[in-house]
Amino acid sequence: MHVLITGAAGFLGQRLTGALLERGQVDGKALTRLTLVDQIEPVAPPHDTIRLDCRAMDITRPGALDSLLGERPEVIYHLAAVVSAAAEAELDLGMTVNFEATRALLEGCRAAGLAETRLIMASSVAVYGGELPDTLDDMTALTPQSSYGTQKAMCELLINDYSRRGLIDGCVLRLPTIVVRPGRPNAAASSFASSILREPLGGETALCPVPTDLELFVMSPGRVVDALLHAATLPSDALVPYRSIMLPGLTVSVAAMLEVLRDIGGEEALARVQHAPEPRIEAIVASWPARFETRRAERLGFVADRDFHEIVRTFVAERQAAR
Protein backbone atom coordinates (compact mmCIF):
# COMPACT_ATOMS: atom_id res chain seq x y z
CA MET A 1 0.00 0.00 0.00
CA HIS A 2 1.41 3.36 -1.12
CA VAL A 3 0.14 6.49 0.67
CA LEU A 4 0.80 10.07 -0.45
CA ILE A 5 0.32 13.05 1.89
CA THR A 6 0.32 16.70 0.77
CA GLY A 7 0.90 19.29 3.48
CA ALA A 8 2.83 16.55 5.27
CA ALA A 9 5.10 18.98 7.14
CA GLY A 10 2.11 20.65 8.77
CA PHE A 11 0.80 19.78 12.18
CA LEU A 12 -1.86 17.33 10.98
CA GLY A 13 0.42 15.84 8.32
CA GLN A 14 3.08 15.11 10.91
CA ARG A 15 0.61 13.45 13.27
CA LEU A 16 -0.90 11.44 10.43
CA THR A 17 2.57 10.35 9.28
CA GLY A 18 3.42 9.21 12.81
CA ALA A 19 0.17 7.26 13.11
CA LEU A 20 0.65 5.56 9.72
CA LEU A 21 4.24 4.56 10.53
CA GLU A 22 3.16 3.25 13.92
CA ARG A 23 0.25 1.19 12.58
CA GLY A 24 2.14 0.00 9.50
CA GLN A 25 -1.08 -0.81 7.66
CA VAL A 26 -4.10 0.78 6.05
CA ASP A 27 -7.39 -1.09 5.90
CA GLY A 28 -5.59 -4.35 6.72
CA LYS A 29 -3.04 -3.94 3.93
CA ALA A 30 0.63 -3.48 4.84
CA LEU A 31 1.94 0.02 4.27
CA THR A 32 4.97 -0.34 2.02
CA ARG A 33 5.53 3.20 0.85
CA LEU A 34 4.83 6.67 2.20
CA THR A 35 5.38 9.79 0.09
CA LEU A 36 5.44 13.04 2.04
CA VAL A 37 5.13 16.35 0.19
CA ASP A 38 5.17 19.92 1.45
CA GLN A 39 6.66 23.34 0.64
CA ILE A 40 9.49 22.49 3.02
CA GLU A 41 10.85 18.95 3.05
CA PRO A 42 8.87 16.87 5.54
CA VAL A 43 10.88 14.95 8.13
CA ALA A 44 10.07 11.41 9.22
CA PRO A 45 12.08 8.74 11.05
CA PRO A 46 13.50 5.97 8.80
CA HIS A 47 11.53 2.73 8.88
CA ASP A 48 12.56 -0.88 8.27
CA THR A 49 9.76 -1.99 5.96
CA ILE A 50 8.16 1.24 4.76
CA ARG A 51 9.88 3.15 1.98
CA LEU A 52 9.81 6.86 2.79
CA ASP A 53 9.98 9.59 0.16
CA CYS A 54 10.16 13.15 1.50
CA ARG A 55 9.81 15.92 -1.09
CA ALA A 56 9.93 19.71 -0.90
CA MET A 57 7.60 20.82 -3.66
CA ASP A 58 5.37 23.73 -4.68
CA ILE A 59 2.17 21.90 -5.56
CA THR A 60 0.75 25.06 -7.16
CA ARG A 61 3.34 24.73 -9.95
CA PRO A 62 1.62 23.16 -13.02
CA GLY A 63 2.26 19.43 -13.19
CA ALA A 64 4.20 19.45 -9.90
CA LEU A 65 2.59 16.26 -8.62
CA ASP A 66 2.37 14.41 -11.92
CA SER A 67 5.44 12.20 -11.53
CA LEU A 68 4.38 11.23 -7.99
CA LEU A 69 0.87 10.41 -9.20
CA GLY A 70 2.46 8.29 -11.93
CA GLU A 71 3.69 6.06 -9.09
CA ARG A 72 0.02 5.27 -8.44
CA PRO A 73 -0.52 5.94 -4.73
CA GLU A 74 -3.55 4.01 -3.47
CA VAL A 75 -4.47 6.56 -0.81
CA ILE A 76 -3.86 10.31 -1.07
CA TYR A 77 -4.32 12.63 1.90
CA HIS A 78 -4.64 16.18 0.59
CA LEU A 79 -3.96 18.37 3.61
CA ALA A 80 -2.03 21.22 1.95
CA ALA A 81 -3.85 24.53 2.38
CA VAL A 82 -3.52 28.20 3.23
CA VAL A 83 -5.25 28.86 6.57
CA SER A 84 -8.40 30.93 6.97
CA ALA A 85 -7.00 34.31 8.01
CA ALA A 86 -4.32 34.17 5.29
CA ALA A 87 -6.91 33.24 2.61
CA GLU A 88 -9.03 36.16 3.78
CA ALA A 89 -6.09 38.56 3.64
CA GLU A 90 -4.99 37.45 0.15
CA LEU A 91 -7.68 36.24 -2.23
CA ASP A 92 -5.24 35.18 -4.96
CA LEU A 93 -3.03 33.19 -2.60
CA GLY A 94 -6.04 31.31 -1.22
CA MET A 95 -7.46 30.60 -4.67
CA THR A 96 -4.11 29.31 -5.91
CA VAL A 97 -3.25 27.06 -2.99
CA ASN A 98 -6.65 26.03 -1.70
CA PHE A 99 -8.53 25.72 -4.98
CA GLU A 100 -6.22 25.53 -8.00
CA ALA A 101 -3.78 23.08 -6.44
CA THR A 102 -6.69 20.79 -5.55
CA ARG A 103 -8.03 21.00 -9.08
CA ALA A 104 -4.54 20.24 -10.43
CA LEU A 105 -4.32 17.24 -8.10
CA LEU A 106 -7.66 15.95 -9.40
CA GLU A 107 -6.56 16.47 -13.00
CA GLY A 108 -3.29 14.68 -12.23
CA CYS A 109 -5.22 11.71 -10.80
CA ARG A 110 -7.45 11.71 -13.87
CA ALA A 111 -4.45 11.75 -16.22
CA ALA A 112 -2.76 8.95 -14.27
CA GLY A 113 -5.94 6.86 -14.27
CA LEU A 114 -6.21 6.69 -10.48
CA ALA A 115 -9.91 5.82 -10.49
CA GLU A 116 -9.47 3.44 -7.54
CA THR A 117 -7.33 5.77 -5.45
CA ARG A 118 -9.00 7.02 -2.29
CA LEU A 119 -8.42 10.79 -2.23
CA ILE A 120 -9.15 12.23 1.22
CA MET A 121 -9.30 16.02 1.52
CA ALA A 122 -9.48 17.96 4.77
CA SER A 123 -12.30 20.50 4.56
CA SER A 124 -13.58 22.65 7.39
CA VAL A 125 -16.51 23.90 9.43
CA ALA A 126 -15.74 27.20 7.65
CA VAL A 127 -17.73 25.99 4.63
CA TYR A 128 -20.79 26.96 6.68
CA GLY A 129 -21.83 30.50 7.51
CA GLY A 130 -24.47 33.19 7.25
CA GLU A 131 -28.03 32.77 8.49
CA LEU A 132 -27.92 29.21 9.79
CA PRO A 133 -30.38 27.11 11.75
CA ASP A 134 -29.59 26.54 15.47
CA THR A 135 -28.46 23.00 14.76
CA LEU A 136 -26.99 22.01 11.41
CA ASP A 137 -27.21 18.61 9.79
CA ASP A 138 -25.90 16.78 6.74
CA MET A 139 -28.29 18.62 4.41
CA THR A 140 -27.58 22.19 5.54
CA ALA A 141 -26.52 24.48 2.69
CA LEU A 142 -22.94 25.71 2.45
CA THR A 143 -23.13 29.52 2.48
CA PRO A 144 -19.58 30.36 3.58
CA GLN A 145 -18.72 33.83 4.84
CA SER A 146 -14.97 33.57 4.26
CA SER A 147 -12.80 33.00 1.21
CA TYR A 148 -11.25 29.98 2.90
CA GLY A 149 -14.68 28.41 3.35
CA THR A 150 -15.60 29.30 -0.23
CA GLN A 151 -12.46 27.67 -1.63
CA LYS A 152 -12.93 24.51 0.43
CA ALA A 153 -16.60 24.29 -0.61
CA MET A 154 -15.59 24.57 -4.28
CA CYS A 155 -13.04 21.78 -3.82
CA GLU A 156 -15.71 19.63 -2.19
CA LEU A 157 -17.95 20.03 -5.23
CA LEU A 158 -15.12 19.17 -7.59
CA ILE A 159 -14.03 16.07 -5.63
CA ASN A 160 -17.62 14.88 -5.57
CA ASP A 161 -18.01 15.37 -9.31
CA TYR A 162 -14.73 13.66 -10.17
CA SER A 163 -15.75 10.77 -7.89
CA ARG A 164 -19.22 10.54 -9.40
CA ARG A 165 -17.63 10.40 -12.84
CA GLY A 166 -15.37 7.54 -11.68
CA LEU A 167 -12.15 9.52 -12.12
CA ILE A 168 -11.13 9.21 -8.46
CA ASP A 169 -12.57 7.64 -5.27
CA GLY A 170 -12.89 10.76 -3.14
CA CYS A 171 -13.88 11.47 0.44
CA VAL A 172 -14.04 14.90 2.08
CA LEU A 173 -13.89 15.29 5.85
CA ARG A 174 -15.11 18.59 7.27
CA LEU A 175 -12.92 19.06 10.29
CA PRO A 176 -14.18 20.75 13.43
CA THR A 177 -11.78 23.30 14.98
CA ILE A 178 -8.79 21.28 16.19
CA VAL A 179 -8.06 21.81 19.87
CA VAL A 180 -5.46 21.58 21.45
CA ARG A 181 -2.86 22.05 18.72
CA PRO A 182 0.74 21.88 19.91
CA GLY A 183 3.38 24.40 18.80
CA ARG A 184 2.90 28.14 18.37
CA PRO A 185 0.00 30.36 17.31
CA ASN A 186 -0.49 30.54 13.52
CA ALA A 187 -2.45 32.69 11.05
CA ALA A 188 -5.62 30.59 11.34
CA ALA A 189 -8.52 32.60 12.74
CA SER A 190 -9.09 29.69 15.13
CA SER A 191 -5.52 29.76 16.43
CA PHE A 192 -6.62 31.29 19.74
CA ALA A 193 -8.76 28.24 20.57
CA SER A 194 -5.58 26.26 21.20
CA SER A 195 -3.52 29.21 22.50
CA ILE A 196 -5.86 29.93 25.41
CA LEU A 197 -5.19 26.41 26.73
CA ARG A 198 -1.69 25.56 25.49
CA GLU A 199 0.11 28.75 26.57
CA PRO A 200 -1.39 29.06 30.09
CA LEU A 201 -0.76 25.35 30.77
CA GLY A 202 2.86 25.98 29.72
CA GLY A 203 3.25 28.97 32.01
CA GLU A 204 2.80 31.63 29.31
CA THR A 205 0.15 34.27 28.74
CA ALA A 206 -2.37 34.01 25.88
CA LEU A 207 -4.74 36.44 24.19
CA CYS A 208 -8.42 35.62 23.80
CA PRO A 209 -9.75 37.70 20.86
CA VAL A 210 -13.43 36.63 21.12
CA PRO A 211 -16.24 36.91 23.70
CA THR A 212 -16.39 33.98 26.13
CA ASP A 213 -19.97 33.09 25.18
CA LEU A 214 -18.82 32.24 21.66
CA GLU A 215 -19.26 28.52 20.97
CA LEU A 216 -16.95 26.33 18.92
CA PHE A 217 -17.29 22.85 17.43
CA VAL A 218 -14.04 21.11 18.35
CA MET A 219 -12.18 17.83 17.96
CA SER A 220 -8.83 16.72 19.38
CA PRO A 221 -5.85 16.11 17.10
CA GLY A 222 -5.91 12.41 18.01
CA ARG A 223 -9.55 12.00 17.00
CA VAL A 224 -8.97 13.90 13.75
CA VAL A 225 -6.10 11.57 12.84
CA ASP A 226 -8.31 8.58 13.73
CA ALA A 227 -10.92 9.98 11.34
CA LEU A 228 -8.36 10.45 8.55
CA LEU A 229 -7.23 6.84 8.97
CA HIS A 230 -10.83 5.61 9.11
CA ALA A 231 -11.68 7.46 5.88
CA ALA A 232 -9.19 5.28 4.00
CA THR A 233 -11.11 2.14 5.01
CA LEU A 234 -14.65 3.14 3.98
CA PRO A 235 -16.09 1.27 1.00
CA SER A 236 -16.95 3.54 -1.95
CA ASP A 237 -20.58 2.45 -1.84
CA ALA A 238 -20.96 3.92 1.64
CA LEU A 239 -19.98 7.35 0.31
CA VAL A 240 -22.60 7.60 -2.44
CA PRO A 241 -24.32 9.89 -3.36
CA TYR A 242 -22.29 12.59 -1.62
CA ARG A 243 -18.80 12.29 -0.27
CA SER A 244 -18.52 15.27 2.08
CA ILE A 245 -18.85 14.37 5.73
CA MET A 246 -18.98 16.68 8.75
CA LEU A 247 -17.02 14.96 11.51
CA PRO A 248 -18.59 14.60 14.96
CA GLY A 249 -17.14 17.30 17.20
CA LEU A 250 -18.00 18.64 20.63
CA THR A 251 -19.91 21.89 21.10
CA VAL A 252 -18.11 23.99 23.68
CA SER A 253 -18.14 27.69 24.65
CA VAL A 254 -14.93 29.62 25.25
CA ALA A 255 -16.15 30.05 28.84
CA ALA A 256 -16.46 26.27 29.25
CA MET A 257 -12.99 25.81 27.75
CA LEU A 258 -11.61 28.26 30.31
CA GLU A 259 -13.35 26.37 33.13
CA VAL A 260 -11.60 23.20 32.05
CA LEU A 261 -8.34 25.18 31.92
CA ARG A 262 -8.92 26.19 35.56
CA ASP A 263 -9.87 22.62 36.60
CA ILE A 264 -6.67 21.23 35.11
CA GLY A 265 -4.21 24.15 35.39
CA GLY A 266 -5.60 26.01 38.39
CA GLU A 267 -6.47 29.68 38.93
CA GLU A 268 -2.93 30.72 38.02
CA ALA A 269 -3.32 29.16 34.56
CA LEU A 270 -6.68 30.88 34.04
CA ALA A 271 -5.17 34.22 35.08
CA ARG A 272 -2.70 33.94 32.17
CA VAL A 273 -5.55 34.42 29.64
CA GLN A 274 -5.91 38.06 28.67
CA HIS A 275 -9.06 39.22 26.93
CA ALA A 276 -8.21 41.36 23.92
CA PRO A 277 -11.15 41.59 21.48
CA GLU A 278 -10.22 41.39 17.79
CA PRO A 279 -13.34 42.06 15.69
CA ARG A 280 -11.69 40.69 12.52
CA ILE A 281 -11.05 37.31 14.17
CA GLU A 282 -14.43 37.29 15.89
CA ALA A 283 -16.21 38.01 12.60
CA ILE A 284 -14.65 34.95 10.97
CA VAL A 285 -14.98 32.53 13.88
CA ALA A 286 -18.49 33.63 14.84
CA SER A 287 -19.60 32.79 11.28
CA TRP A 288 -18.71 29.13 11.90
CA PRO A 289 -21.57 27.13 13.40
CA ALA A 290 -21.03 25.20 16.63
CA ARG A 291 -24.02 22.85 16.84
CA PHE A 292 -24.36 19.88 14.51
CA GLU A 293 -26.21 16.65 14.13
CA THR A 294 -23.56 14.44 12.52
CA ARG A 295 -25.61 11.28 12.01
CA ARG A 296 -24.00 10.37 8.73
CA ALA A 297 -20.48 10.50 10.18
CA GLU A 298 -21.53 8.41 13.16
CA ARG A 299 -23.25 5.86 10.93
CA LEU A 300 -20.01 5.62 8.95
CA GLY A 301 -18.07 4.91 12.15
CA PHE A 302 -16.41 8.29 12.87
CA VAL A 303 -16.06 8.92 16.61
CA ALA A 304 -16.15 12.15 18.68
CA ASP A 305 -14.07 12.99 21.75
CA ARG A 306 -15.77 12.00 25.01
CA ASP A 307 -15.64 15.43 26.63
CA PHE A 308 -13.51 18.57 26.76
CA HIS A 309 -11.70 17.51 29.95
CA GLU A 310 -10.42 14.44 28.11
CA ILE A 311 -9.18 16.61 25.23
CA VAL A 312 -7.13 18.81 27.56
CA ARG A 313 -5.89 15.93 29.73
CA THR A 314 -4.70 14.08 26.61
CA PHE A 315 -2.88 17.21 25.44
CA VAL A 316 -1.11 17.57 28.79
CA ALA A 317 -0.14 13.87 28.84
CA GLU A 318 1.18 14.02 25.26
CA ARG A 319 3.24 17.10 26.00
CA GLN A 320 4.78 15.47 29.05
CA ALA A 321 5.52 12.28 27.09
CA ALA A 322 7.25 14.34 24.38
CA ARG A 323 9.68 15.93 26.87
Next chain:
Amino acid sequence: MHVLITGAAGFLGQRLTGALLERGQVDGKALTRLTLVDQIEPVAPPHDTIRLDCRAMDITRPGALDSLLGERPEVIYHLAAVVSAAAEAELDLGMTVNFEATRALLEGCRAAGLAETRLIMASSVAVYGGELPDTLDDMTALTPQSSYGTQKAMCELLINDYSRRGLIDGCVLRLPTIVVRPGRPNAAASSFASSILREPLGGETALCPVPTDLELFVMSPGRVVDALLHAATLPSDALVPYRSIMLPGLTVSVAAMLEVLRDIGGEEALARVQHAPEPRIEAIVASWPARFETRRAERLGFVADRDFHEIVRTFVAERQAAR
Protein backbone atom coordinates in the same frame (compact mmCIF):
# COMPACT_ATOMS: atom_id res chain seq x y z
CA MET B 1 -27.45 52.80 -17.75
CA HIS B 2 -25.17 50.38 -19.60
CA VAL B 3 -26.15 46.70 -19.60
CA LEU B 4 -23.91 43.83 -20.80
CA ILE B 5 -25.32 40.38 -21.63
CA THR B 6 -23.19 37.26 -22.20
CA GLY B 7 -24.87 34.40 -24.03
CA ALA B 8 -27.01 37.08 -25.65
CA ALA B 9 -27.66 35.05 -28.82
CA GLY B 10 -29.23 32.26 -26.80
CA PHE B 11 -32.91 31.87 -26.22
CA LEU B 12 -32.98 33.64 -22.85
CA GLY B 13 -30.53 36.30 -23.98
CA GLN B 14 -32.71 37.18 -26.95
CA ARG B 15 -35.84 37.42 -24.83
CA LEU B 16 -34.03 39.51 -22.23
CA THR B 17 -32.67 41.80 -24.96
CA GLY B 18 -36.17 42.26 -26.36
CA ALA B 19 -37.60 43.06 -22.93
CA LEU B 20 -34.84 45.56 -22.13
CA LEU B 21 -35.26 47.37 -25.46
CA GLU B 22 -39.02 47.46 -25.00
CA ARG B 23 -38.89 48.80 -21.44
CA GLY B 24 -36.02 51.20 -22.16
CA GLN B 25 -35.08 51.43 -18.48
CA VAL B 26 -33.64 49.43 -15.61
CA ASP B 27 -34.62 50.25 -12.05
CA GLY B 28 -36.03 53.61 -13.16
CA LYS B 29 -32.84 54.64 -14.97
CA ALA B 30 -32.92 55.09 -18.76
CA LEU B 31 -31.12 52.36 -20.66
CA THR B 32 -28.57 54.13 -22.86
CA ARG B 33 -26.33 51.28 -23.94
CA LEU B 34 -26.70 47.56 -24.43
CA THR B 35 -23.70 45.32 -25.15
CA LEU B 36 -24.55 41.87 -26.48
CA VAL B 37 -21.90 39.15 -26.48
CA ASP B 38 -22.02 35.56 -27.69
CA GLN B 39 -19.99 33.04 -29.69
CA ILE B 40 -21.97 34.09 -32.74
CA GLU B 41 -22.81 37.76 -33.19
CA PRO B 42 -26.11 38.50 -31.46
CA VAL B 43 -28.74 40.28 -33.54
CA ALA B 44 -30.96 43.05 -32.22
CA PRO B 45 -33.11 45.68 -33.94
CA PRO B 46 -31.58 49.19 -34.05
CA HIS B 47 -32.95 51.62 -31.46
CA ASP B 48 -33.27 55.42 -31.42
CA THR B 49 -31.91 56.14 -27.97
CA ILE B 50 -30.13 52.96 -26.92
CA ARG B 51 -26.64 52.34 -28.28
CA LEU B 52 -26.32 48.71 -29.31
CA ASP B 53 -23.01 46.85 -29.45
CA CYS B 54 -23.18 43.28 -30.79
CA ARG B 55 -20.00 41.22 -30.44
CA ALA B 56 -19.03 37.71 -31.52
CA MET B 57 -16.53 36.65 -28.89
CA ASP B 58 -15.09 33.55 -27.23
CA ILE B 59 -15.37 34.50 -23.56
CA THR B 60 -13.19 31.53 -22.58
CA ARG B 61 -10.22 33.28 -24.24
CA PRO B 62 -8.12 34.95 -21.49
CA GLY B 63 -8.94 38.64 -21.16
CA ALA B 64 -11.66 38.40 -23.81
CA LEU B 65 -14.12 40.56 -21.87
CA ASP B 66 -11.59 42.99 -20.39
CA SER B 67 -12.09 45.85 -22.85
CA LEU B 68 -15.88 45.59 -22.52
CA LEU B 69 -15.61 45.61 -18.72
CA GLY B 70 -13.38 48.67 -19.03
CA GLU B 71 -16.49 50.44 -20.37
CA ARG B 72 -17.97 49.92 -16.91
CA PRO B 73 -21.35 48.27 -17.50
CA GLU B 74 -23.64 48.86 -14.52
CA VAL B 75 -25.55 45.61 -14.92
CA ILE B 76 -24.09 42.37 -16.31
CA TYR B 77 -26.26 39.40 -17.18
CA HIS B 78 -24.05 36.32 -17.37
CA LEU B 79 -26.12 33.78 -19.29
CA ALA B 80 -23.37 32.10 -21.36
CA ALA B 81 -23.12 28.40 -20.53
CA VAL B 82 -22.77 24.91 -21.92
CA VAL B 83 -26.01 23.00 -21.29
CA SER B 84 -26.33 20.05 -18.93
CA ALA B 85 -26.07 17.09 -21.30
CA ALA B 86 -23.07 18.66 -23.09
CA ALA B 87 -21.30 19.39 -19.78
CA GLU B 88 -21.92 15.78 -18.77
CA ALA B 89 -20.53 14.47 -22.06
CA GLU B 90 -17.39 16.65 -21.96
CA LEU B 91 -15.99 17.53 -18.54
CA ASP B 92 -13.32 19.88 -19.90
CA LEU B 93 -15.73 21.81 -22.08
CA GLY B 94 -18.11 22.34 -19.17
CA MET B 95 -15.33 23.38 -16.81
CA THR B 96 -13.97 25.86 -19.33
CA VAL B 97 -17.22 27.51 -20.35
CA ASN B 98 -19.33 27.16 -17.23
CA PHE B 99 -16.68 27.66 -14.57
CA GLU B 100 -13.49 29.24 -15.93
CA ALA B 101 -15.25 31.86 -18.04
CA THR B 102 -17.29 32.90 -14.99
CA ARG B 103 -14.14 33.15 -12.90
CA ALA B 104 -12.48 35.21 -15.65
CA LEU B 105 -15.51 37.49 -15.74
CA LEU B 106 -15.27 38.00 -11.97
CA GLU B 107 -11.54 38.69 -12.23
CA GLY B 108 -12.22 41.14 -15.07
CA CYS B 109 -14.78 42.98 -12.91
CA ARG B 110 -12.29 43.06 -10.05
CA ALA B 111 -9.54 44.45 -12.28
CA ALA B 112 -11.89 47.09 -13.70
CA GLY B 113 -13.08 48.08 -10.22
CA LEU B 114 -16.74 47.25 -10.89
CA ALA B 115 -17.65 46.96 -7.20
CA GLU B 116 -21.04 48.60 -7.79
CA THR B 117 -21.95 46.58 -10.88
CA ARG B 118 -24.82 44.18 -10.39
CA LEU B 119 -23.67 40.86 -11.85
CA ILE B 120 -26.60 38.50 -12.38
CA MET B 121 -25.80 34.88 -13.20
CA ALA B 122 -28.30 32.25 -14.30
CA SER B 123 -27.87 29.11 -12.20
CA SER B 124 -30.11 26.09 -12.21
CA VAL B 125 -32.17 23.57 -10.28
CA ALA B 126 -29.38 21.18 -11.35
CA VAL B 127 -27.25 22.42 -8.42
CA TYR B 128 -29.44 20.12 -6.30
CA GLY B 129 -29.34 16.34 -6.37
CA GLY B 130 -28.76 13.15 -4.45
CA GLU B 131 -30.68 12.20 -1.31
CA LEU B 132 -32.93 15.21 -0.92
CA PRO B 133 -35.84 15.97 1.39
CA ASP B 134 -39.35 15.86 -0.14
CA THR B 135 -39.53 19.64 -0.19
CA LEU B 136 -36.41 21.78 -0.50
CA ASP B 137 -35.94 25.24 0.92
CA ASP B 138 -33.38 28.04 0.88
CA MET B 139 -31.08 26.18 3.29
CA THR B 140 -30.96 22.81 1.49
CA ALA B 141 -27.42 21.68 0.68
CA LEU B 142 -26.20 21.64 -2.92
CA THR B 143 -25.14 18.06 -3.65
CA PRO B 144 -25.30 18.06 -7.45
CA GLN B 145 -25.30 14.81 -9.40
CA SER B 146 -24.16 16.30 -12.70
CA SER B 147 -21.08 18.19 -13.85
CA TYR B 148 -23.31 21.05 -15.01
CA GLY B 149 -24.79 21.39 -11.51
CA THR B 150 -21.32 21.13 -9.98
CA GLN B 151 -19.93 23.89 -12.19
CA LYS B 152 -22.89 26.19 -11.52
CA ALA B 153 -22.63 25.56 -7.76
CA MET B 154 -18.92 26.46 -7.87
CA CYS B 155 -19.73 29.69 -9.71
CA GLU B 156 -22.37 30.51 -7.10
CA LEU B 157 -19.79 30.18 -4.33
CA LEU B 158 -17.32 32.38 -6.19
CA ILE B 159 -19.89 35.11 -6.97
CA ASN B 160 -20.93 35.13 -3.34
CA ASP B 161 -17.35 35.44 -2.14
CA TYR B 162 -16.47 38.20 -4.61
CA SER B 163 -19.64 40.03 -3.54
CA ARG B 164 -18.90 39.58 0.16
CA ARG B 165 -15.42 41.01 -0.45
CA GLY B 166 -16.97 44.05 -2.17
CA LEU B 167 -15.42 43.26 -5.57
CA ILE B 168 -18.77 42.97 -7.36
CA ASP B 169 -22.47 43.26 -6.47
CA GLY B 170 -23.59 39.77 -7.40
CA CYS B 171 -26.92 37.99 -7.56
CA VAL B 172 -27.49 34.37 -8.63
CA LEU B 173 -30.89 33.16 -9.81
CA ARG B 174 -31.46 29.42 -9.79
CA LEU B 175 -33.79 28.91 -12.72
CA PRO B 176 -36.46 26.23 -12.73
CA THR B 177 -36.73 24.23 -15.96
CA ILE B 178 -37.92 26.69 -18.59
CA VAL B 179 -41.11 25.56 -20.33
CA VAL B 180 -42.19 26.17 -23.11
CA ARG B 181 -39.03 27.13 -24.99
CA PRO B 182 -39.56 28.09 -28.62
CA GLY B 183 -37.30 26.79 -31.40
CA ARG B 184 -35.89 23.31 -31.73
CA PRO B 185 -34.73 20.62 -29.27
CA ASN B 186 -31.21 21.21 -27.90
CA ALA B 187 -28.61 19.22 -25.94
CA ALA B 188 -30.06 20.15 -22.53
CA ALA B 189 -31.31 17.12 -20.64
CA SER B 190 -34.50 19.08 -20.01
CA SER B 191 -35.08 19.76 -23.71
CA PHE B 192 -37.93 17.22 -23.87
CA ALA B 193 -39.99 19.24 -21.36
CA SER B 194 -40.60 21.86 -24.03
CA SER B 195 -40.59 19.43 -26.98
CA ILE B 196 -43.52 17.40 -25.68
CA LEU B 197 -45.68 20.54 -25.81
CA ARG B 198 -44.16 22.64 -28.59
CA GLU B 199 -43.92 19.98 -31.29
CA PRO B 200 -47.40 18.42 -30.84
CA LEU B 201 -49.01 21.89 -30.72
CA GLY B 202 -47.21 22.65 -34.01
CA GLY B 203 -48.41 19.44 -35.63
CA GLU B 204 -45.16 17.49 -35.18
CA THR B 205 -44.31 14.40 -33.19
CA ALA B 206 -42.15 14.57 -30.05
CA LEU B 207 -40.26 12.01 -27.99
CA CYS B 208 -40.79 11.75 -24.24
CA PRO B 209 -37.66 10.11 -22.73
CA VAL B 210 -38.86 9.98 -19.09
CA PRO B 211 -41.71 8.27 -17.17
CA THR B 212 -44.87 10.37 -16.95
CA ASP B 213 -44.88 10.36 -13.15
CA LEU B 214 -41.61 12.32 -13.14
CA GLU B 215 -42.15 15.78 -11.67
CA LEU B 216 -40.45 18.97 -12.80
CA PHE B 217 -40.14 22.42 -11.29
CA VAL B 218 -40.93 24.79 -14.15
CA MET B 219 -41.20 28.46 -15.04
CA SER B 220 -42.27 30.14 -18.27
CA PRO B 221 -39.79 32.14 -20.36
CA GLY B 222 -41.74 35.33 -19.66
CA ARG B 223 -41.56 34.88 -15.89
CA VAL B 224 -37.85 34.05 -16.07
CA VAL B 225 -37.18 37.27 -17.99
CA ASP B 226 -39.29 39.18 -15.44
CA ALA B 227 -37.09 37.66 -12.71
CA LEU B 228 -33.87 38.65 -14.52
CA LEU B 229 -35.13 42.22 -14.84
CA HIS B 230 -36.27 42.27 -11.22
CA ALA B 231 -32.84 41.05 -10.03
CA ALA B 232 -31.28 44.25 -11.40
CA THR B 233 -33.49 46.35 -9.13
CA LEU B 234 -32.87 44.64 -5.76
CA PRO B 235 -30.86 46.64 -3.22
CA SER B 236 -27.57 44.98 -2.23
CA ASP B 237 -28.64 44.90 1.43
CA ALA B 238 -31.54 42.61 0.56
CA LEU B 239 -29.11 40.03 -0.84
CA VAL B 240 -26.92 39.68 2.27
CA PRO B 241 -25.68 37.25 3.57
CA TYR B 242 -26.16 34.93 0.59
CA ARG B 243 -26.89 35.93 -2.96
CA SER B 244 -28.16 32.70 -4.52
CA ILE B 245 -31.92 32.58 -4.91
CA MET B 246 -34.10 29.69 -6.08
CA LEU B 247 -36.85 31.21 -8.21
CA PRO B 248 -40.47 30.27 -7.52
CA GLY B 249 -41.53 27.67 -10.07
CA LEU B 250 -44.50 25.38 -10.45
CA THR B 251 -44.31 21.69 -9.53
CA VAL B 252 -45.81 19.68 -12.37
CA SER B 253 -45.63 16.05 -13.45
CA VAL B 254 -45.08 15.04 -17.06
CA ALA B 255 -48.55 13.45 -16.92
CA ALA B 256 -50.08 16.76 -15.84
CA MET B 257 -48.19 18.56 -18.62
CA LEU B 258 -49.64 16.10 -21.13
CA GLU B 259 -53.15 16.67 -19.74
CA VAL B 260 -52.77 20.38 -20.37
CA LEU B 261 -51.49 19.54 -23.86
CA ARG B 262 -54.71 17.58 -24.47
CA ASP B 263 -56.88 20.35 -22.99
CA ILE B 264 -55.33 22.94 -25.30
CA GLY B 265 -54.30 20.90 -28.37
CA GLY B 266 -56.84 18.07 -28.24
CA GLU B 267 -56.42 14.29 -28.46
CA GLU B 268 -54.61 14.61 -31.79
CA ALA B 269 -51.90 16.73 -30.18
CA LEU B 270 -51.51 14.27 -27.31
CA ALA B 271 -51.22 11.38 -29.79
CA ARG B 272 -48.13 13.06 -31.29
CA VAL B 273 -46.13 12.37 -28.10
CA GLN B 274 -44.20 9.11 -28.39
CA HIS B 275 -42.78 7.51 -25.27
CA ALA B 276 -39.16 6.48 -25.82
CA PRO B 277 -37.33 5.96 -22.50
CA GLU B 278 -33.76 7.29 -22.39
CA PRO B 279 -32.15 6.23 -19.10
CA ARG B 280 -29.27 8.73 -19.54
CA ILE B 281 -31.71 11.66 -19.74
CA GLU B 282 -33.94 10.29 -16.99
CA ALA B 283 -30.95 9.85 -14.67
CA ILE B 284 -30.03 13.53 -15.00
CA VAL B 285 -33.53 14.99 -14.87
CA ALA B 286 -34.74 12.71 -12.05
CA SER B 287 -31.83 14.00 -9.92
CA TRP B 288 -33.34 17.52 -10.04
CA PRO B 289 -35.84 18.18 -7.28
CA ALA B 290 -39.35 19.34 -8.13
CA ARG B 291 -40.76 20.60 -4.83
CA PHE B 292 -39.51 23.81 -3.24
CA GLU B 293 -40.43 26.33 -0.63
CA THR B 294 -39.11 29.53 -2.21
CA ARG B 295 -39.91 31.98 0.59
CA ARG B 296 -36.81 34.06 0.12
CA ALA B 297 -37.52 34.63 -3.58
CA GLU B 298 -41.13 35.54 -2.85
CA ARG B 299 -40.10 37.95 -0.07
CA LEU B 300 -37.73 39.58 -2.56
CA GLY B 301 -40.59 40.04 -5.02
CA PHE B 302 -39.99 37.25 -7.55
CA VAL B 303 -43.25 35.87 -8.97
CA ALA B 304 -44.25 32.38 -10.16
CA ASP B 305 -46.51 31.49 -13.08
CA ARG B 306 -50.16 31.16 -12.05
CA ASP B 307 -50.66 27.63 -13.39
CA PHE B 308 -49.50 25.34 -16.18
CA HIS B 309 -52.48 26.11 -18.42
CA GLU B 310 -51.42 29.75 -18.42
CA ILE B 311 -47.87 28.78 -19.39
CA VAL B 312 -49.06 26.82 -22.42
CA ARG B 313 -51.72 29.35 -23.44
CA THR B 314 -49.13 32.14 -23.34
CA PHE B 315 -46.78 30.06 -25.49
CA VAL B 316 -49.51 29.47 -28.07
CA ALA B 317 -50.47 33.16 -28.11
CA GLU B 318 -46.83 34.26 -28.50
CA ARG B 319 -46.25 31.84 -31.34
CA GLN B 320 -49.32 33.08 -33.17
CA ALA B 321 -48.29 36.72 -32.62
CA ALA B 322 -44.83 35.95 -34.06
CA ARG B 323 -46.26 34.63 -37.30
